[in-house]
Amino acid sequence: MSEVKDITSRDVDFAKWYTDVVKKAGLVDYSSVKGSMIICPYGYAIWENMQKILDAKFKETNHENVQMPMFIPESLLNIEKEHVEGFAPEVAWVTYGGSEKLDERLCVRPTSEVLFCDYYKKIIKSYRDLPKLYNQWCTIVRWEKTTRPFVRSREILWQEGHTMHATESEALNETLQMLHIYEDFQRNYLAIPVIVGKKTEKEKFAGAIASYSLEAMMYDGVALQNGTSHYFGQGFAKSFGIQFLDKDNTLKTPYQTSWGVTTRMIGSLIMVHGDDRGLVLPPNIAPIKVIIIPIGTDEQIELETKKISDELKKSNISYVVDNSNKTPGYKFAQAEVKGYPVRIEIGKRDLENKEITIVRRDTLEKVKINSAEITTYLPSLFNDIQKNMYNKALARRDSMIYEAKNYEEFKEIATNKPGFIKANWCGDVACENKIKEEFNMKSRCLIDDEEINGNCVVCNNKATKRLYFGKQY
Amino acid sequence: MSEVKDITSRDVDFAKWYTDVVKKAGLVDYSSVKGSMIICPYGYAIWENMQKILDAKFKETNHENVQMPMFIPESLLNIEKEHVEGFAPEVAWVTYGGSEKLDERLCVRPTSEVLFCDYYKKIIKSYRDLPKLYNQWCTIVRWEKTTRPFVRSREILWQEGHTMHATESEALNETLQMLHIYEDFQRNYLAIPVIVGKKTEKEKFAGAIASYSLEAMMYDGVALQNGTSHYFGQGFAKSFGIQFLDKDNTLKTPYQTSWGVTTRMIGSLIMVHGDDRGLVLPPNIAPIKVIIIPIGTDEQIELETKKISDELKKSNISYVVDNSNKTPGYKFAQAEVKGYPVRIEIGKRDLENKEITIVRRDTLEKVKINSAEITTYLPSLFNDIQKNMYNKALARRDSMIYEAKNYEEFKEIATNKPGFIKANWCGDVACENKIKEEFNMKSRCLIDDEEINGNCVVCNNKATKRLYFGKQY
Numbered sequence: 035m036s037e038v039k040d041i042t043s044r045d046v047d048f049a050k051w052y053t054d055v056v057k058k059a060g061l062v063d064y065s066s067v068k069g070s071m072i073i074c075p076y077g078y079a080i081w082e083n084m085q086k087i088l089d090a091k092f093k094e095t096n097h098e099n100v101q102m103p104m105f106i107p108e109s110l111l112n113i114e115k116e117h118v119e120g121f122a123p124e125v126a127w128v129t130y131g132g133s134e135k136l137d138e139r140l141c142v143r144p145t146s147e148v149l150f151c152d153y154y155k156k157i158i159k160s161y162r163d164l165p166k167l168y169n170q171w172c173t174i175v176r177w178e179k180t181t182r183p184f185v186r187s188r189e190i191l192w193q194e195g196h197t198m199h200a201t202e203s204e205a206l207n208e209t210l211q212m213l214h215i216y217e218d219f220q221r222n223y224l225a226i227p228v229i230v231g232k233k234t235e236k237e238k239f240a241g242a243i244a245s246y247s248l249e250a251m252m253y254d255g256v257a258l259q260n261g262t263s264h265y266f267g268q269g270f271a272k273s274f275g276i277q278f279l280d281k282d283n284t285l286k287t288p289y290q291t292s293w294g295v296t297t298r299m300i301g302s303l304i305m306v307h308g309d310d311r312g313l314v315l316p317p318n319i320a321p322i323k324v325i326i327i328p329i330g331t332d333e334q335i336e337l338e339t340k341k342i343s344d345e346l347k348k349s350n351i352s353y354v355v356d357n358s359n360k361t362p363g364y365k366f367a368q369a370e371v372k373g374y375p376v377r378i379e380i381g382k383r384d385l386e387n388k389e390i391t392i393v394r395r396d397t398l399e400k401v402k403i404n405s406a407e408i409t410t411y412l413p414s415l416f417n418d419i420q421k422n423m424y425n426k427a428l429a430r431r432d433s434m435i436y437e438a439k440n441y442e443e444f445k446e447i448a449t450n451k452p453g454f455i456k457a458n459w460c461g462d463v464a465c466e467n468k469i470k471e472e473f474n475m476k477s478r479c480l481i482d483d484e485e486i487n488g489n490c491v492v493c494n495n496k497a498t499k500r501l502y503f504g505k506q507y
Numbered sequence: 508m509s510e511v512k513d514i515t516s517r518d519v520d521f522a523k524w525y526t527d528v529v530k531k532a533g534l535v536d537y538s539s540v541k542g543s544m545i546i547c548p549y550g551y552a553i554w555e556n557m558q559k560i561l562d563a564k565f566k567e568t569n570h571e572n573v574q575m576p577m578f579i580p581e582s583l584l585n586i587e588k589e590h591v592e593g594f595a596p597e598v599a600w601v602t603y604g605g606s607e608k609l610d611e612r613l614c615v616r617p618t619s620e621v622l623f624c625d626y627y628k629k630i631i632k633s634y635r636d637l638p639k640l641y642n643q644w645c646t647i648v649r650w651e652k653t654t655r656p657f658v659r660s661r662e663i664l665w666q667e668g669h670t671m672h673a674t675e676s677e678a679l680n681e682t683l684q685m686l687h688i689y690e691d692f693q694r695n696y697l698a699i700p701v702i703v704g705k706k707t708e709k710e711k712f713a714g715a716i717a718s719y720s721l722e723a724m725m726y727d728g729v730a731l732q733n734g735t736s737h738y739f740g741q742g743f744a745k746s747f748g749i750q751f752l753d754k755d756n757t758l759k760t761p762y763q764t765s766w767g768v769t770t771r772m773i774g775s776l777i778m779v780h781g782d783d784r785g786l787v788l789p790p791n792i793a794p795i796k797v798i799i800i801p802i803g804t805d806e807q808i809e810l811e812t813k814k815i816s817d818e819l820k821k822s823n824i825s826y827v828v829d830n831s832n833k834t835p836g837y838k839f840a841q842a843e844v845k846g847y848p849v850r851i852e853i854g855k856r857d858l859e860n861k862e863i864t865i866v867r868r869d870t871l872e873k874v875k876i877n878s879a880e881i882t883t884y885l886p887s888l889f890n891d892i893q894k895n896m897y898n899k900a901l902a903r904r905d906s907m908i909y910e911a912k913n914y915e916e917f918k919e920i921a922t923n924k925p926g927f928i929k930a931n932w933c934g935d936v937a938c939e940n941k942i943k944e945e946f947n948m949k950s951r952c953l954i955d956d957e958e959i960n961g962n963c964v965v966c967n968n969k970a971t972k973r974l975y976f977g978k979q980y
Binding site for chain 2: 063065066067070071072073074075078079081082098099100101102103104105106107110122123124125126127128129130131132133139140142149152153156157168172173175177188189191
């Protein structure tokens, strides 16, 4: 059980707990390439599940996958002014091809707006060419100084959708449609109760008119932005000179969106659901739903293990069998580190009663069931676990959201209580900046479903908006 | 029909025909990033099918997907001497991160042997850690001077398997297992009759003990290497100091393989099967198997189109409907450019006889069938098309393989006849080099199933091997 003892308690040192879990669960490993990580088989299998589910949803909504170049010539990056200012400080520059110095340096894409625009300029000529609904799965690079597995790293696996529309309302609908696809996915598959809303002017994406984000609260009360969907209006399109001949025979500029989620969602999964024993994976995203642990090497136990395995296979339930020569205790602990939603123990004494022991990872509750019932029992158990994990995360999140009516209250909460703070705001960036400087809290997103009643939590002028504030890593 | 008229005849200018087809079928487009291409939705959908089929085969054979860093520090690339000499001249170098010059420059991976070895050194300690059977799907970069869509480009989408084994025989088996998985895939899905064999010392991969390749012959008789599987022995492992404690309690060095295929297979698909009307896709790899073309806008035709579409959907047969306002002739031509295996025409006169017209893309043969039979008719038609395409490609390939008994014969064939030449060889690289210099033909691979009887086609000394020679792009 040495493995488990090596996990730092999450209440003692959350950052250390996190790196212990990602490492011991076999999700990532460190490489000798500074700032880059290795995604190990178990971590990559989670990403493959995320890709499969999301990609199907993108295709259902008529999006098509493409692959754009990974390099952006400096002159191309420079076309949209706000955008280049946002990204140039954190890109990696290729300056040599073999032994030859390049005439123009190329950055490794930090995001691909300019590449898509450059292409759209070429292929969008008429209203018949619209909408264009492209997406790509790829790796992007941002030259971060400090890194943290899945959460902040120099290389990021993600998908980026880039769409062009004939009208503003179509583009706005697309922005919200994709935001809600993300939201449903994170709630229903990842069991993460994300808060969804519009970013402030200060926090929006470089070049966007409006950015929407999905904000998840980690166990320690810190916010993690789990995805974004942007409405660009005609900004990029104008900079790139993209125009189409509309039905009325006039030249118009199209409206644009982009949206993306990354492997950071794996970081959220860990930090929302994990506990001191390790990872806890929701059944709907777990690459392996069940671990079978035979206790002992008796022939009858072997037969039962084989029988149960065959049943699971037939019912299309993913599983592994731990046949190692370790002790049961060690195996249980390892299964808990890995976060398999359900553990089946097959022991001698149970067998005599035609029973097997089922342990759910989320609550660690044990039940004995008749082994013949296994494939009817499991699907409803998975449902229960999925729901319970969501509700537990929701309850914890809600218990860590506070309302601050004035600056004193804000200070009191920000200083003493981890979590999010809801507050009224006048709309002035100076007040947002003050919260950032004083408490290291950024605005997460606007609250759009609550009445605005009162004054700005910073300057005390009349409030025009309400905001979530939260710390980030 | 302007689109079709714009395709150059493949017998007039094959290179031009190829670029016309990749462009007009909507597979790729040129980007303003020199040397990089854009893979368009239809081209990317073919790659997705290839990935899906191969990935399932990799997983069936117990391989696991991972993701390694995309950058390689120069010092890491330098560890294996032959390897760095092979790749250093063609890598892209990152020298700046944001505005800061890097202490050590990083190349964008041209292949990931050194990254896997660096990682394996860390995680392989005992015989229990073996075998390690990792694969990754990613983009690699090679700084090519001249490019050709799918065939040679600066950015390449591929998969690379990297495995480590306790024994030589296990590693050799793995090398051949993966070679045969590729071979089966290319024969059965791509309908490409690949020639499979070992590379000569001169042509093997930088750092390998043995390289095996899959050699496809294009319509113009030129060879395209469609994939490789390498046996590394202990070379890299020794350079990296990878050792494991074996069952007998002694430290041993493991044996290694690597294997990969790329989007180049799409290039082969086009150049093996395409014709002057455009692409011809084998049903087993086509993203869309059927195009339905309603002729006219009559209500009855609309109903029948809907009925047929529903039937295909129910039978899980991928299809599109061309509802555009173009002429039937234009639609037929477009369908042919795209290479959909089967076209269904729904016309007024046919309807009166309860018939629909079926046109297969490979032979352009037309038949009329009772529309009620469609979903039983199609699967067997797909089978026929698949087989016919393979046999046609095989017959053409075989008709363009020649035997040269001596240098005069070799010269005669190499000068006048496109295709491959089989010849005896003494095993001396000087003779291989002479063929390369005189005729611009490289050895493709060794022939291992034919008796060696005679003298070297170049030096006339006793032959010890037989080779395929062929030109490449």
